[in-house]
Amino acid sequence: MSTITHSSAASVLPTERGRARTIVTKTRGRPSGAITRLMGPSDLGELLKPFVFLDFFEADSSVIDKATVHPHSGIGTITVVTKGEMLFNDPKDGSGTIRYGGLEWMRAGGGVWHGDEVTAGASNSIQGFQLWVALSPELENAPSLSQFIEAQFTPGVGPARVMVGEYAGAKSPAQSPVGMTYLLVTLDPGEHWTFMPPEGHAVSFLSVANGSLMAGEVIDAGELAAFEPGEIPIAIEAGPQGATFVLGSAVPHRHDLVLGYYSVHTSAAALAAGEARIQAIRPR
Template sequence: MESTTGTRVTADSQRARRVLQRTKGKSTGPITRLASPSDIGQLIKPFVFLDYVELSAALSIEGLLHPHSGIATLTALVGGSLHLHDSKGRPRSIMAGGVEWMQAGRGVWHGGSVRSSGAARAYQLWVALPPALELSAPSEMFLRPEEVPSEGPAQVLLGCLNDQESPISVPQPMTYLHVRLSEGENWRYTPPQGHDVLWISLYSGSLDAGEQVSEGEMVIFEKSERSVDFVARENCGFVLGSAAHSPFDLVEGYYSVHTNTAALHRGEQEIARVGAQLCAEGRLTHERAIHVASQMSAVTKSVSVSD
């Protein structure tokens, strides 16, 4: 079985796009950290962080309220279901094929208990926001599986693929796909004009992408706009990120990523203001607010010294 996307041909399209780096990340319990702003995130920005979560059975986790600023997060369920709370404290559910998009902007808190009904698999992606949006008003959006468009074997989580476009407005040119291929299937990804960043994370099976990629690997391709042919060695599933490489710096706080130190300070000031409001509403304890403030302060001081 074969499927292709796009028709644009580059002058050197005969040469396979080289794999620049690969990793299996670092696992702590059910969570595998595959990319962070201080490492692989520098290569693939505006994508700056990627966690893969795999739960083998029904589980309940009492998560803590925590803040973000300067980024947008996308949580995508590739299997099972998760029951969680949105930034307003309201209960929400994400089913396989569904997503949550949260644009933290100038600062927002979220968290609380997370429960799975059974085995579940999910990715959480962070996208660094550009200067025009990193201090914008926060927003949040949940999409049911039927609201996420598909093109061939790919779900379009962000951006567009051929004529299919995600209803989520992206902060800059990017595409984020969830792809499932059957054994022997050949699928070509042709990036949109200007997209020179490309990576995949394979959560099941194995495939050939010029080089073999095995389950659990994240693979970063060289900076280029060339297409990549994916051939499934067995039934497999992966997420794919494609974008124009971000020209902006990454200034990292404990919970935040901004383009400069001044924006980071402003984001953390807003986080403190919202935290005080949550304390007044009884949703956040003063002890938790103080702990988060000390975490942010320690990292902000080190950023200021390095500047």
């Protein structure tokens, strides 16, 4: 099969401009039933903050209807689907379906309870990622908000869908913090693609849902790879079955990670305020 290459001035392979971006660590995380915790704030979250948690889920769709209501504060969550679908019913966004290319963006801010806003769709199974991002002091105790964005509203740049932030002139409708980009990418077998970090985005990772790819070394389905800090482009080549993956890049989060059970804040005082708010709005 012939190799497919995206060619433009912005996609010159980094090996043609200098050395390639180095992977500093890979992990398959800690599986627990349908969910694998690929990253937490006490391990890769320190290296990759503002990205502090990444869960990969793959299960029968009925698991969505069994989700329990739970709280968060101090973070934002980004949920994307790589296979299957889920339904949402939201007072602001109405009702609809989240499939490949769609997402839920939720800013917990000063405190929120959630977990019953989505239900199983028509697919028998569901696969995807949920990413937690640490918020700045200005946003960590701000009012909460959520958005359900269907696939037709997320812009595409070559093989990438811009789920959060901006990339190559395309901007997601998600009301996420500035300085952060999150892409959902599918490459055909043997296809080449180069990620060019936006200015100031020294933090980068990717995680493969299906297939495999080469980005300096092989990254298989179910693995997360963290890249060295810096703004060197990331050259990617899909394996023989192609690849579907998420890729995050961001300006480094220059604050401490102060952890609660469902919360991440920048200080003990901010955490106490978030946890107090969670208790004040606890569902009865």
